[in-house]
Amino acid sequence: MSLELLAVAAVAGLLIGLSLGALGGGGSVLAVPVLVYALGQGPGQATTGSLVVVGLTSLIGAVTAHRAGNLMLGRGVTFGVVAIAGAALGAKASALVPGPVLMAAFAVLLLVVAGVMATRQVRARRSGGRGEAPAARAQLDDPIITFSPHFACACPRALKVLVTATVVGLLTGFLGVGGGFLVVPALVLALGLPMNLAAGTSLVVITMTSAAALVVRAGHGAQPDWALVAALSVFAVVGGWFGARLACRVRTDRLQTAFTALLLVVAVYTAVQAVPAVF
Numbered sequence: 001m002s003l004e005l006l007a008v009a010a011v012a013g014l015l016i017g018l019s020l021g022a023l024g025g026g027g028s029v030l031a032v033p034v035l036v037y038a039l040g041q042g043p044g045q046a047t048t049g050s051l052v053v054v055g056l057t058s059l060i061g062a063v064t065a066h067r068a069g070n071l072m073l074g075r076g077v078t079f080g081v082v083a084i085a086g087a088a089l090g091a092k093a094s095a096l097v098p099g100p101v102l103m104a105a106f107a108v109l110l111l112v113v114a115g116v117m118a119t120r121q122v123r124a125r126r127s128g129g130r131g132e133a134p135a136a137r138a139q140l141d142d143p144i145i146t147f148s149p150h151f152a153c154a155c156p157r158a159l160k161v162l163v164t165a166t167v168v169g170l171l172t173g174f175l176g177v178g179g180g181f182l183v184v185p186a187l188v189l190a191l192g193l194p195m196n197l198a199a200g201t202s203l204v205v206i207t208m209t210s211a212a213a214l215v216v217r218a219g220h221g222a223q224p225d226w227a228l229v230a231a232l233s234v235f236a237v238v239g240g241w242f243g244a245r246l247a248c249r250v251r252t253d254r255l256q257t258a259f260t261a262l263l264l265v266v267a268v269y270t271a272v273q274a275v276p277a278v279f
Contacts, residue, residue, distance in 0.1 A: 021243020086169025
């Protein structure tokens, strides 16, 4: 590996880690384009390598977020378990799709998610930035399903978890991404978590779905340059540690704005590069 590639991997790894640690997502949307357009990997190689980078970084970030109190472990594990089946199916389906189509689908998905998040932010500002209602805050601690002392089910919320987690898992496995840019909106929009808790909790989900998708992909298709992946992972872990600490010091609305802007920039760049190759 040349010094030039190592330098690119170092800078990109730090940015990926900062994004994951501070925003709970965005690392994969940086990892895949970096591996393809800056480090010369094919789409299949990049989507596999990114799972290693993002999975390791998310694990370290989750530990840091848990210590800082910005993580709901039970919600994250539950969401992750449901998403694993979808991640396995998505990983198998990705082997049937050409690389350029995979990257074009990646760009479209980013634009959709960024649009949803931007719309939510605009509505929040028009409402005067009012905080969560007390009932909504209390609902975060309410169990979705209980068996003791008697069975009870908050079925609408359970259905939201089932549907959103399955969709996130499918897209995570299919696109080879950790899914933070999907998990954070899902936790915010479907379960009503505030952004700071959604960012931390998503790291648990990302770790679980990345591991599941990587297991399915192991031994199939073109393998990435593992030296590059290792270098990217080391610097991403360092960036993730700093990012998780940064999340404790930055206002939630600023994190949301940065997250949405990141999605839009990477989506446009990826679309410009990938769409002409499809046609």
